Amino acid sequence: MAALPSLFPPSPxxxxWALCIFQWxxxxxxxEWLSDYHPAGKTAQRNSPFNLPGRVAWCVMEVIGPINLAYLLYPHIGNLSNWNLLAASLYIIHYINRSIVNPLFVAPSIAPTGIMIVASAAWFNWLNSTCLAGWILGIDHLGYSSSDEGENQGFGGVLPYIGLLLFVIGMIGNIRGxxxxxxxxxxxxxxxxxxxxEKGDSAEKKKGKNPFDNVYVIPPAKGLFRFVLYPHYLSEWLEWLGYVLVGTAVLPGWKDTASLPLPLAPWFVPFAALAKxxxxxxxxxxxxxxxxxxxxMVPQAKRGRRWYVxxxxxxxxxxxxxxxxxxSFL
Known part of the structure; x- marks a missing residue:
């Protein structure tokens, strides 16, 4: 209990630690590459005693992100630059659609979800939103410098606008898919x-069962689905790539990647070198x-393709x- 004040809200x-854990x-x-076990969606174990109702589960595990981000940023909202506020707003808009609009108002049905999936997704979203909030606030000891509060010039000055365009295109594609x-x-x-x-069979209706439950079709090869089965995943990646580019305008700016006190995971080193x-x-x-x-999401999509086959x-x-x-292997 004594540690709770340093968690809510998180101390520097x-x-x-959250960022150190999250990058690994x-x-x-x-x-996920080694197992088809994924008790959610099309591969849900519908009779498992460890399930939660699909709509409730999806809402709970996803809404943690925007609530946590808004909670951490609200006391400091007057001190944030326009780009910082935009970065926060884009994240919240995406997750309001994902956590409230989709499960509660749009999806025809959502399969029961294993509590393990709910817990792991909730943990992911808390870590992610905590890291993003600290970054948007510019916690100095991670290498941010308040002296770099000028806008990027030249090539770097165009990136945030390109990023915003990509984010919008990606979100539209994600929603459409x-x-x-x-x-x-x-x-x-x-x-x-x-x-x-027509056959006079109304048994399902008498049971009060959701007529959309466990009804799946393979999407025809049209539009977004012409080349891949999960174009909404690809669109979401485009969305967050745009978010990264928007993030190059978040202040205070990155002073020196070499001075970061926590070591970068190996797969981030090329990105840091490219930025430098x-x-x-x-x-x-x-x-x-x-x-x-x-x-x-890649192993989830691969698992989903096997399911379709x-x-x-x-x-x-x-x-x-x-x-x-x-x-082809994906």
């Missing part, structure tokens, strides 16, 4: 329901978020990769 020391998250995702899948599920469920009504090469800030928490999202056949999949166009 807690932020340092890709190692955790290695286990998800809602296309949900529309297809609704149409298929209504088609089945109509067939049952072009003399632009290196927004480590935003880059960590992007890398962690990709490493967590097993359920609908390779012919229906039509040679489409899971998430990266033209990469």
């Amino acid at each position: 020391g807690v932020y340092s 998250f890709p190692l955790v995702t290695l286990g 998800e809602r296309t899948l949900w529309r297809l599920r609704r149409e298929e469920a209504l088609r089945r329901q109509q067939q049952q009504n 090469r072009f003399a632009v800030p290196f927004p480590l928490p935003a880059v960590a978020f992007l890398v962690n999202e990709v490493t967590a 097993n359920r609908f056949g390779e012919k229906a999949v039509g040679g489409r990769s899971a998430v990266i166009p033209g990469v």
Whole structure:
């Protein structure tokens, strides 16, 4: 209990540890390549006693991020630059859609979710939002310098605007991809329901069962789904790549990556070198978020492709990769 004041809100020391832990998250995702066990969504274990209702689970585990970020930033909101406020707002907008709009108002149904998935996602979102909040606030002991509060010039000055454009394009693609899948599920469920009504079979209706529950279709190879089965994943990565570029304008700027007191994970060293090469800030928490999202979602997409093949056949999949166009092993 004595440690709680340093967690809520996190002290600079807690932020340092959070960022240190969060940048090593890709190692955790290695286990996802080795197992199909994922008690959520299409691969949910629907009769498990360790399940939580899908809508509630999705809302709870995702809403932690925007609530935590807003809680940490609110007392300091008057001291933040416009770009800092924009970085915070973009994150919150994305997660309000993800944690409230989608599960409570848009998705036709959400499969029960294992409590392990809920706990791990909640932990991820708390770590991520804590790291982003510390970065947006500019906690100095991690290498930020309040003396660098001028806007980026030249090439670096254009990056935040490019990033904002990419974020908007990515978010639109992400929303369109998800809602296309949900529309297809609704149409298929209504088609089945109509067939049952024509046969006079209303057993499912009598049970009060959600007619959309456990109804899945393989998306036709049109639009966003022409080359991959999970274009909404690819769109989300574009969104967070744009967020990284927006992050190059977050103040105070990155003074010297070599002076960072915590060692960078090896996979971040090239990004730091690239930022140094072009003399632009290196927004480590935003880059960590992007890398962690990709490493967590690629094995999920690969698992999902196997599920589609097993359920609908390779012919229906039509040679489409899971998430990266033209990469056959995915």
